[in-house]
Amino acid sequence: PATGERVASFSYGKGFLVFLLIFGVVLLGLAGFVLYLGTILPHSTAGPVELNTSHGTPLNVSSPAMMIYATSAFLAVLGLIVLGLYGWQNKQRQTRYELYEHGVAHTTRGARTYVPFAEIQDLYLFSSGQVAYTGLITNLAFRRTASEPFHRVLPSLKGFYTFMETFRELYLNARQPVVLDTLHAGGSVTFNCLNGAQVWRKRMGGDFLNVDTQPIVVSRDAVLIQNSVVPMSALRSMDHSRWNETIEIRDAAGKVVLSTLATGILSHDLFLSTLGLLMETPANDRPATAPTFA
Structure with a gap:
């Protein structure tokens, strides 16, 4: 069909995707680093650990190693969630639009569709x-x-x-x-x-x-x-x-x-x-x- 003159083109920005990717990788890197710290922890530090929250609530951990493993796991889960969010957002932001005088074209992963x-x-x-x-x-x-x-x-x-x-x-x-x-x-x-x-x-x-x-x-x-x-x-x-x-x-x-x-x-x-x-x-x-x- 006749499209007429092309009026404008639009696409999704990549800045947010880059941020999510870097943030997710950093979280996984921190998880690995914290886990590495557990391997070099002196054996003399074994024993229960007591922490207090900002509200004064006590938290008891069976050992420093357990606290390190829990922290590493928490960071790893956050990293995977962020990378999952990256994948979801990346899938939604694949389309490019062209507005013409008589219709709109949208292209996703090389597949172009024109709608008058x-x-x-x-x-x-x-x-x-x-x-x-x-x-x-x-x-x-x-x-x-x-x-x-x-x-x-x-x-x-x-x-x-x-x-x-x-x-x-x-x-x-x-x-x-x-x-x-x-x-x-x-x-x-x-x-x-x-x-x-x-x-x-x-x-x-x-x-x-x-x-x-x-x-x-x-x-x-x-x-x-x-x-x-x-x-x-x-x-x-x-x-x-x-x-x-x-x-x-x-x-x-x-x-x-x-x-x-x-x-x-x-x-x-x-x-x-x-x-x-x-x-x-x-x-x-x-x-x-x-x-x-x-």
Whole structure:
């Protein structure tokens, strides 16, 4: 497929990996050194050893040799844990990204995959880590359809926020015309949505990519939300509060049609833009009654 011009390239930094590798090796080296000290310990030092913690609690060790072996084992276990963490992080940081005018390419261990923006149905933005409770977006994931697994981009990507903003802009520019063409041809477009409770559960508990979604189906003349069909002509306002992350849509009577966390709607930039354009369509260009969704 035509990619258009390449806009930017992004990759994961190696600094943290180098630190983990060196730290793990140093811990194992210290473990070996402490064990070596045990071999040169004078035999006259045999006997129980009593230590006091910073809180004054006494610790009794049967012999200096036992204390040395325990210290060496502790350092060795820490070293292995750090090296295990290095291996896990190294596996997650193998991907390189290229953003093009019409799509995104990701390359992992020489295997390159190009995904056109126009084919991406779900763009999932979510918050994780220490800032999860604030709602700050720190992760991006995307997939072509709901039957495919998400491809997740981690916040440790160098220039992640630049990547995310550029991705969102290019995605909207490429996907919006496709959606509008579908709607003007009499079709409908489905946006998958997580409810607010599920968004918060994932922020606190993880397992972000295992999502249970409900559809919001948009046609040129109506929107299907929670099994209720609302004519587009009945919608009057759409508010997106960045302060509390909420999207709120009301009808002509002031009744709330939809109120949910923005990031709970997959591809929410596209959803807001599409609904905004449809709501601006003159009323005489739409039927007075809502169509029936199949």
